[in-house]
Amino acid sequence: MSGEIQPLPRDFYARLAEYIRRIDEEQRMLDETTVKGALMRRERDYVRRMVEELIRIRSEKMINLIQEGNMPPAASLTEEEEKWLKEASPPLESLRRFAENLLRGRLERVKSKTGNELMVVRILRELPEMIGVDMKTYGPFKPEDIASLPAENAKTLIRQGAAVEVEQSR
Numbered sequence: 001m002s003g004e005i006q007p008l009p010r011d012f013y014a015r016l017a018e019y020i021r022r023i024d025e026e027q028r029m030l031d032e033t034t035v036k037g038a039l040m041r042r043e044r045d046y047v048r049r050m051v052e053e054l055i056r057i058r059s060e061k062m063i064n065l066i067q068e069g070n071m072p073p074a075a076s077l078t079e080e081e082e083k084w085l086k087e088a089s090p091p092l093e094s095l096r097r098f099a100e101n102l103l104r105g106r107l108e109r110v111k112s113k114t115g116n117e118l119m120v121v122r123i124l125r126e127l128p129e130m131i132g133v134d135m136k137t138y139g140p141f142k143p144e145d146i147a148s149l150p151a152e153n154a155k156t157l158i159r160q161g162a163a164v165e166v167e168q169s170r
Helices: 012-029 035-067 079-103 151-159
Strands: 118-123 146-150 163-165
Touching (some): 012 079, 118 151, 146 151, 151 163
């Protein structure tokens, strides 16, 4: 199998979808116990498997090119593949950066999905006691205090110029 993405007509998937719709319509009108009904069902199954394999191979080739730092040639892509690639590129680029950083011994902090992520900040001015988004009490704070606060509260203090994030080494 070649690593190159072979060009397809720009409207390939639109024509394929129409073909599958016609098969489905014809199959619905036929009795599955007849020879023609069984053949239509078998044709639909074959088309389904070929389409799945085609999409798998083409997407793997696109991903491999991106991982190598190249973009697939637009002339080889259908309209739908171009759209998919635009939507997939940010996550793929993010994955590539993650792998590069990991191989350099660096790992970015992962944000918690639970919303309980804490951020370490250095306080720049006096601040009164406050209630965090987690409903816990924090402070009062004096300049140069180091505090571990809910990320949402810490980011607000940073935007207001009342704190700066403390870089943490791992």
